[in-house]
Amino acid sequence: xxxxxxxxxxxxxxxxxxxxxxxxxxxxxxxxxxxxxxxxxxxxxxxxxxxxxxxxxxxxxxxxxxxxxxxxxxxxxxxxxxxxxxxxxxxxxxxxxxxxxxxxxxxxxxxxxxxxxxxxxxxxxxxxxxxxxxxxxxxxxxxxxxxxxxxxxxxx
Numbered sequence: 634x635x636x637x638x639x640x641x642x643x644x645x646x647x648x649x650x651x652x653x654x655x656x657x658x659x660x661x662x663x664x665x666x667x668x669x670x671x672x673x674x675x676x677x678x679x680x681x682x683x684x685x686x687x688x689x690x691x692x693x694x695x696x697x698x699x700x701x702x703x704x705x706x707x708x709x710x711x712x713x714x715x716x717x718x719x720x721x722x723x724x725x726x727x728x729x730x731x732x733x734x735x736x737x738x739x740x741x742x743x744x745x746x747x748x749x750x751x752x753x754x755x756x757x758x759x760x761x762x763x764x765x766x767x768x769x770x771x772x773x774x775x776x777x778x779x780x781x782x783x784x785x786x787x788x789x
Contacts, residue, residue, distance in 0.1 A: 640674045643716060647681050648672040650715050651724075654708050661700040665693040670729045674722060681712075681722040684729035694728065701726040 652669045666688040674681045685701070687694040705724050713721025761767075 635676060635678055637676075640676060640678060643678060643718065643722075644672040644674040644681065646716055647674065647683070647712055647722070647724075650712050651683055651708055654704075654711055658711075659700070659704045659707070661704060663696040663700040664704075665689050665697045667697050667701070670731065678718060679720060679722055680725065682725045682727055684727050684731075686729050686732050698726065698728065 648669050648671070651672070655664065655667055655669070668686050668688070669683060670686055671684040672681055673684075685697075687697045689697075705726070709721050709724050712724070
C-alpha cells in the first residue's frame with residue numbers, strides 16, 4: 634500500500650497528462666469538447682479513474698466516450714512513460730455528472746427565486762384579513778379603573 638499523498642500526486646499528474654494528450658495528440662474526430670475534471674487512483678496505484686465532462690448533446694457525449702475508450706491504450710502508455718511508476722495504472726473513463734447536477738441545482742434555485750419575487754410582489758399589495766393589529770389591548774378606561782382599584786387596595 635502507498636500513502637494517500639503519493640496516490641493524490643499521481644492522480645494529479647495523470648489528470649495533467651490525460652488533458653494534454655486529449656488536447657494535443659489524440660486526433661479522433663469523434664472526440665468533442667472534453668474537459669478532465671478529476672482523477673482518482675487506488676491505494677495500490679494499479680487503477681486510475683478519470684472523470685470528464687463533454688460540452689454538447691447526449692450523442693456527442695456518447696461519441697466522446699467511444700473515442701476515449703479507443704485511445705485508452707495510447708493514453709495509458711504515455712501515462713506510464715511520463716510518471717515513471719513500475720506499473721502503468723489501468724485507466725477507466727467515467728462521465729462526471731457533477732456539472733449536470735450543479736446546472737440542475739442552479740435552475741431550481743432560479744425558479745425558487747422567481748417564486749419568492751412573485752410572493753413578495755403579492756405581499757406588497759396584500760392587506761390583513763382582520764384588523765391591522767389583531768392583539769387585544771385594554772382600553773384606557775379599564776386601565777384607569779384597574780389603577781383606581783389597585784390604589785384602594787394599597788390604602789387599606
